[in-house]
Amino acid sequence: MTPLRTSEPGALARSDGSPLLLVPDTVLLPDGPADGHAVVVDGTVFTAVGPAARLSRDFPHLEPERLPGTVLMPGFVDAHHHLTQSFGAALAFGEPSEIFRRVWAPLEGALDEESAYVAAKLASLEALRGGFTTVAEAGTRAPVDVEAVASAARDAGLRCVLGQICNDSDRGRDPGGTGSAQEISALAEKHLARYETDPLVHPSLAVSLPEAATERTLKATSRLAAEAGTVLQIHVNEHLAAVERSLLQHGLRPLEHLHRLGVLGPQLLAAHATLVTPGELTLLRDTGTAVSYNPVASAWKGNAVAPALAMAEQGIRFGLGSDGTRGDAFRLLDAAETAQRLTYGLAGGDSSCGGGWTWLDHGTRLGADAVGLGGMTGGHGVRTGVVAAGAAADFLLVDLTGPEMCPSHDLPWELVRRGNRDQITAVFTAGCLRLWHGWPPHWDGRSLVARAAELAREVVRRAPVVRAHRTSTAAAR
Incomplete structure (x- = not known):
């Protein structure tokens, strides 16, 4: 399988709220991982979750967005x-x-x-x-x-x-x-x-x-x-x-x-x-x-x-x-x-x-x-934390093609003990793409981090913080 590793999110980043038919390799449902499943995201919620073939028939006007090598799971x-x-x-x-x-x-x-x-x-x-x-x-x-x-x-x-x-x-x-x-x-x-x-x-x-x-x-x-x-x-x-x-x-x-x-x-x-x-x-x-x-x-x-x-x-x-x-x-x-x-x-x-x-x-x-x-x-x-029809479309696309998940024998255990945030391709809340490969596609995350570093120095300098220990560097010296 060819993993989803494009540099641009394409249709996933739609801003008009148009519905999406997402077809990953696996969907993490409340009762376990389901291969061959898909979801429809319309507005802020999942409107349908089920076998990909059935959803393709039920929503013939939607072009499937195929997400190879990916699990779609709740945020x-x-x-x-x-x-x-x-x-x-x-x-x-x-x-x-x-x-x-x-x-x-x-x-x-x-x-x-x-x-x-x-x-x-x-x-x-x-x-x-x-x-x-x-x-x-x-x-x-x-x-x-x-x-x-x-x-x-x-x-x-x-x-x-x-x-x-x-x-x-x-x-x-x-x-x-x-x-x-x-x-x-x-x-x-x-x-x-x-x-x-x-x-x-x-x-x-x-x-x-x-x-x-x-x-x-x-x-x-x-x-x-x-x-x-x-x-x-x-x-x-x-x-x-x-x-x-x-x-x-x-x-x-x-x-x-x-x-x-x-x-x-x-x-x-x-x-x-x-x-x-x-x-x-x-x-x-x-x-x-x-x-x-x-x-x-x-x-x-x-x-x-x-x-x-x-x-x-x-x-x-x-x-x-x-x-x-x-x-x-x-x-x-x-x-x-x-x-x-x-x-x-x-x-x-x-x-x-x-x-x-x-x-x-x-x-x-x-x-x-x-x-x-x-x-x-x-x-x-509002209902979140689950991939189900009617629930908020708060979800992750997680790459399963890396060495952490290959070969895969027990996906739930693997996510707990071997999963890491580097595998997260995309983050959605309320049906909207918020992060793509770790950074927001619609606003400047790096500028925020730079400004935070400036302000943090000022705030910590004037805050009457009392610590019991020196920093590790100072203690080592």
């Missing part, structure tokens, strides 16, 4: 991101836990409108290059209108579940506080209404930590999110220090405290949940609460690894999140499986640790469910 969902932290990603290397106090909050506090926009667009570009078509943005502490972040994601072509921080307590010592309980309620309702009909930006509410909001606001934001069919994002049970503070303040662990307030439920997206007891796992399961499992964050600066295999076994809803560490979906899949194998699998003799499909599912369709975009009720009717 990945990053269930936990911080788009405005991209200027300081390397500042977190080698640092101990709870770096949000010493690194992230000071860094975001030094952003202005332009630098917040550029930082978020830089992170959006990296996410798209890594195969993510959707991210859940957990809320910025930057002192700017959140529209700067929304515009960056929208302009890059990234689908974004956009959190609005709703902190109103200083007990969490988090600089992301945004006002009194009454002001927070008004801000939350305005945010939900503002993006209600946006095609790419889906509103969400966020609280940095349970201790960063009063009980009144925790209850109110949970209720508002449930009524709006969206998610409330909260960092929960991530670090030992936060668990201990909650025990001293409430006599309950953070998840137990949220349960007492009635905040657990399908509307809650609990970020991290690395330090959970068997009883808390039961709470997550029984309430339908979703979790973002962030294995790279655990490896880089965490106190523990979330028991994702146990969550999967109990039917607890969860997606995979990068936490802004690196926007590479294939490496995230590998990290998700590897963290479970090293932490739990080796001790029990589990050589499979969920198998390839577990991590593909939680990185795509089940991740979409966790962030509120998995069905026709939440996310204002």
Whole structure:
């Protein structure tokens, strides 16, 4: 077979929204890889998915776009991101836990409108290059209108579940506080209404930590999110220090405290949940609460690894999140499986640790469910993370002709353990080509990277960041 290696995207880059009949070698469907299948993309959605011969008969007016040596698969969902932290990603290397106090909050506090926009667009570009078509943005502490972040994601072509921080307590010592309980309620309702009909930006509410909001606001934001069919994002049970503070303040662990307030439920997206007891796992399961499992964050600066295999076994809803560490979906899949194998699998003799499909599912369709975009009720009717008729046309074209996939015996496992972002030929969101061989065809990605480098130096210079360690170069010297 001759791989799809043209320098120009041709008809794939159509700007008039005309329908496409795409015929790859393989389509990755919810129940596995299907050879000889095709899809029809009309506007922003898949209108038909099925055997290529049947679709050619059903749509005789469409010229098939043949994609040899390619798998068409759902775009990945990053269930936990911080788009405005991209200027300081390397500042977190080698640092101990709870770096949000010493690194992230000071860094975001030094952003202005332009630098917040550029930082978020830089992170959006990296996410798209890594195969993510959707991210859940957990809320910025930057002192700017959140529209700067929304515009960056929208302009890059990234689908974004956009959190609005709703902190109103200083007990969490988090600089992301945004006002009194009454002001927070008004801000939350305005945010939900503002993006209600946006095609790419889906509103969400966020609280940095349970201790960063009063009980009144925790209850109110949970209720508002449930009524709006969206998610409330909260960092929960991530670090030992936060668990201990909650025990001293409430006599309950953070998840137990949220349960007492009635905040657990399908509307809650609990970020991290690395330090959970068997009883808390039961709470997550029984309430339908979703979790973002962030294995790279655990490896880089965490106190523990979330028991994702146990969550999967109990039917607890969860997606995979990068936490802004690196926007590479294939490496995230590998990290998700590897963290479970090293932490739990080796001790029990589990050589499979969920198998390839577990991590593909939680990185795509089940991740979409966790962030509120998995069905026709939440996310204002948007469904992503799956190649199916009626779902959003958020997908990847991945080259299967390289040595990583040849010979191929088990595509799901190969994507998890051997896939890499260099194999991504094209990235589509909402039916529109956003990247071709790693770069946007409709705007200047390289100029953005150059401007980001300039602004990042200025922002880091003026931000009161405190690191526990010197850079690796300085330490080596």
